[in-house]
Each structure stands twice: as structure tokens, then as C-alpha cells.
Amino acid sequence: MMNKTVVIKEFGGSDQLKIVDMPAGEPGDGQVRIAHKACGLNYIDVYQRTGLYPLSLPQALGMEAAGVIEAVGAGVTHVKVGDRVAYASMPPGSYCERRVMPAAQVCPLPDEISFEQGAAMMLQGMTVQYLFHRTTPLSKGDTVLFHAAAGGVGLIACQWAKSEGITLIGTAGSDEKCQLALDHGATHCINYTTENFEEKVKELTGGAGVDVVMDSVGESTFEGSLNSLKPLGMMITFGNASGPVPPFNLAQLGAKGSLKITRPTLFTHIGKHEDCQEMARHLFSKVISGDVKIVIGQEFALDDVTAAHDALEARRTTGSTILTV
Template identity: 50%
Template sequence: MAKAVRFYETGGPEVLTWEAVEVGDPGPGEVRIRHEAVGMNFADTYFRTGLYPAPLPAGMGVEAAGVVEAVGAGVEDFAPGDRVTYTGSPLGAYSTERVMPAEHLIHLPDAIPFETAAAMTMRGLTTSYLLRRIRPLSAGDTVLLHAAAGGVGLIFTQWAKLLGIKVIGTVSTEEKAEIARAHGCDEVILYTREDVATRVRELTDGKGVPVVFDSIGATTYETSLNSLARRGLLVCFGTASGPIPPIDAMQLAIKGSLYVTRPALADYIADPAERAELAGELFSHVAAGDIIIEINQRYGLDDAVRAHRDIESGRSIGSSVFTL
């Protein structure tokens, strides 16, 4: 019998339940997948708390890797036995197996283990669009990255290094600072000890950076704006501390004709051709060993409550996965 994590009301980690489920056969355009590893992302907590609305009851999770077991009518790009990974699909990845739309799947190269795929598909594709789609960046450019020791942060700094981009990262502890440096972060700011914007100005001869990549949200928004150079861009791609405040257009003008964008991964992988291009570049870097995906936390799916408590408390470093 298949099992899955589900929730019937929004709230804290304790609302997550581990229960037996009926999976059934795939319908037209669908596949049935047996999961080998499941990814955990901070965004999962947004669905659980209700920040991202979901019809209840609901499954949990949007990222996993595994093997196709059956395909429904009309599915031509995938066959039983195919190794696949996915992200951004309907909720339900926290499960031993599931039926889902085939359109969300990505073929997984043999060179990449299932656990690695589950730990990097969302984070890696996020990094891919941040560095390759948001604003053209060239070798020698300097950017500010919040949460530099997080799952996206560790991939981002390695990829930026390959492109010759200098990264100033923020972290909360000396332990995380060491990890960020080890993965290519050029300068690390402990936001618990230093004023981030002031330090960024010092590191950039008073100019500020052309782009800030901010996955924290509410508590870092003002600091991010104050770290930008004239006509700089703030990329708010996450809200770990809560949503960003309402944008004051006049404030953007006063601070240097700044820009703010709130991108979502779904809009950068909606087109199959673009998704394949972004995934292909990511997979090639990982397969070649140019980007190392470190899994720092592993849990069983029946331990999802503890996993959510860990990630919300800030104890997690890098990527976390559920193993089956």
C-alpha cells in the first residue's frame, strides 16, 4: 500500500499526517511514479501554513525523483522504467508513489543519483533562471545573495563562480559563513553582527551592487534596497521571513531609480523548451562535478513533522531530502 503525507487544516508542523493512500492507474496524459527520493523546500511550509492557498485536504511537496511505473493514454515522451525528476507539479510529492501529469516530468540522466536530483531540481532550476534569465550578468560583476548557506545559496555561489561573478553572501552564524566560503562565496557578512548595507557599500567602494537576490523577504527588504547601486535590481524570490511590504514607488526613485521583481520558478519552466534548456545546463554542471550538491539533512517521510520544524527554525544547512 502506498503512503503519503497529507494535511487537513493549515497550521504548524503538527498538522502533517502520515497515512495509507490509494494511487490507482494513470489517466490520459498522466504517469504513475515510484519515488526514490523526495525533496524538501522552504516553500513547502507556505502551503502548510496557508500562505500559499491549497484546497484541503491536500498532499504535501512539489519535488521528487523516481521511476515511471505506468503511463496513461497519450503520453509519448515517457515510458515505464524511465528515470525522472520534477518540481512545480501539483502537491503530493511527499509520498512513496503517485499519479501526476506527465507534462511536469524531466528526464534524469543516469549520471545523477535520485537523492541528488531530489535535492537540486527546484533549487537548481531556481538558480538557473536567477543567473541566466533575470538580468544579464557578466564576469566581474558583484551581487548580494541572502541566505548564502541555504539550498539555493550553495548552488548559486558555485554556479556564479563558474561565470566569474563575485558573490557577497549573508549568513547568521560563523559555521554557515565557513560553508558559504567553501562553496565559492567571495565575501560573507554575518547579519547578526554587522549592518549588511553598510558592509556592502564598504566592499563596493560606496557604489552598492547591481543586483540583490533575496529569498528572505520581510526582514531583509529594506536592507536589500539600501545595498543596491543606482538603477539596481532587487530580486525577491522567496519570503522565508514573511511577504515583502507594499512597494513604495517614490522610495524606489529616491534610493536611485531602483527596480523590484518578484519572480516565480513556475513562470520560467512553463515552456517545455526553456525548461529543458535550463535543466540541461544544470545537469551538465552537476554531472561534470563543477557544481556539487551536498545533502546535509536526510529524513524518512514519516518524520515530516520534525523536518518542517528543523527547516523553519533555521537549523538546516544546504539541501534536505526524504529518503525511501
């Protein structure tokens, strides 16, 4: 059974993405084989393609997808052949027609959620779940600064915050993107191309600053993010779309108000089977209830994966992006 798969043999630009035919194989102990219906596209895929997050080469890319279980290996009890499923998981390899992979992070997908939504929501939605529920205590009335608020993670975060009574101040790179964030529940949104977000945050909070910053942009926003926190505030840096944060003096955290900082990853949080399944159920409940709507801004065919990466890197995307199989 041959299987169209996207791989890289060298790190570099989107031209390194190659489509090859590979055998799908049979699942071993603790594994399943999934026939994909749609695959998710995320900025971590770019980091892996460029070598910012090094991988052993050659390597298939992609971290999430949704589809139907075709075969189940020994010891797998939480899903069976014919089940609808979705996942975000290491190792990479979801840009393909079908895949044999570890079953622990594969989650039953409720009938109320489409394959396209499932492929678009797992990595980004469970990221929001751990940001709001597993990283630092957040309560109704708290204020969060969220960068890239019109992206896939951002639009979920805007809705999540609104559903829990949390004030979310977003940033985005255009008035149109700011309006999109506002339409999805952001309390305020700052166009960072026309306003200094640090100054605007101080204005919006009466000089107090925010309780938490959630920053996936990295180098270009890091200093301003720290300066936007109130004393004892928490800086969550969970990505680096503008480049990695350079080394900095930890004494800054004391000087700026005994700040806290953490650099979490989704894959630590979903590392245990039971934690992953619980996080996924929480996400699914948010979507089924209508608190969170999954916005798929772009769809590309698997064969057009190069164009999809180009659009993502050029910041021409809003919401989530998927590859259809």
C-alpha cells in the first residue's frame, strides 16, 4: 500500500518539501494506522523545515491530522478500526495520505466535529488549553496580552478567554486582522504596525500592566512583553515566529517586578496518554458548546504544500490552515 508523503532531505526553504511515495506499513504494538482526511499546518512545521528545530534527515513533516482508523496494533484499547480520530503528536509525519504512528496521543473525534475542523484544531486548540489551564493560574477578571491574536492559536485564544471572563488584549499586524480578533472575542486589539503595543497596554490597563503575556512571536516582541507585565506577572514564551529570543540577563526579571518566565511546549503537556485525552476532551467540549469556533482561513491540497508554507511564512494567513488529502 503506497502512501503519498511530504518529506525534506535537507533543511531550507519551501523548495525542500518533496512529495514521495512510501509504504504505509502495518501497526505494531501500541500503534495505529490512520487514513487521513485532512492535515494541519503549523509554524512549528516551518521551524522544523528550516532546521531551527533540528530533525534527523530525511524526515516527513507535519504534526497533526484527522482521519479514520484503518488498523490497530496490539495493546490499543481506546480506539478501534473505523473510528474517527484526530491528533497532534510527535514524531512529525502527518503530511501524508495514511500513517502508522503511536496510538497514545490519537484521540476519538466526536461526530459533531468535522475532519477539517479536527485537523485544524488539535495542536492549536490544545496549546490554548495548556496556556489557560496548565501553565499558570488564571481567573475571571484577569488580563492577558496575546500576540498574533488573528492567527490560528490566537483566534481560539480570543474565544477561550471570552468564554471564561478573561480580558484579552491582542496584537496583530493590520487593522483587518485586529478586527478579526475583536470579532472572535478579544477585548482590545493593537495594530503593532501603527502603535507601540507596550505603550498601548499601559494605557489600556491604567499603567498597571497585564497578569500574563502569551507570546509566540519571540525576538521582536520579547522586551516589550516583559515591560507590559505587572509586578509578579508571568511571561509565557511559546514560539518564535520572528526569531529566537537572544540570551538575556535573568536579573531583569527582578528589576522589572519579580517577574516569572516559562518556555513550555505542547508535547510536554500531552506526553502522558491520560493528560492528552483529557485536554482533547476539554477542547472538544469548548467547540461542541459553541464557545470556540474553529476558523479555517485557508485550505491547500497536499500537492500544494509548498504554496501553503509560503503563505504561512509571509503572514498571509488568518485562522488555521489545512492540507486536504
